[in-house]
Amino acid sequence: MGGEKNIKIIAEKNQLYVLPDSTKVWMQPGSSIRYAKAFMQDRRVWLEGNSLFEVQKHKGSTFQVYINDAFIEVKGTCFLVKQEDAYCSEVTLFEGEIEFNIPSTCQKTAMLPLQKLTYNSMDSQTQIDNIANISWENGRYNLKDVPLDQLIQIVSRMYHTDILMEGVHRDEVSFSGSIHYNESLDNVLNKIRFSLNLNIRKVDDRFILY
Known part of the structure; x- marks a missing residue:
């Protein structure tokens, strides 16, 4: 692909980009997409970073x-x-149907909704795990009865931060609510705190729920 025939978009902040075919790309900061100007004849996108x-x-x-x-x-x-x-x-499928292809090994993996595939390009290995009770709707993750352990893992990954729990009966606690794609971490932690009647404190760069 020659540079003059490409369009490249780099996200400096959380942003929504709409491709010529009306496909929506919810881009996270630092991620980029590249596609041909003749996109409607050849719907291919090259992604660096994280996008939905x-x-x-x-x-x-x-x-x-x-x-x-x-x-x-x-x-x-x-x-x-x-x-x-x-x-x-990591590829997480919320709805519909996709196929993950590794040309070097001719491996194709069909994914079902609410599955997460992890791919390591060093050894071309893939692993599939099921995710539960999370859907996506127009810029929002909707979570229903998500166990606290899983919720903390999701939020930690989304915001690249450490969240720990102290003295919380994590097996007995679950969260229902929504998280907007560009919502601040403080907002999300406050939702969790109020919903589950917990306290929170910050130690260095870590947040501790108790």
């Missing part, structure tokens, strides 16, 4: 997202791609 895609269906036209020596074949759907380091990528 709401792909519009177009009859007879597939949509592909390229990441780290692999690509995702899409059939009108909603999924999140996270690339936290040079070799590891």
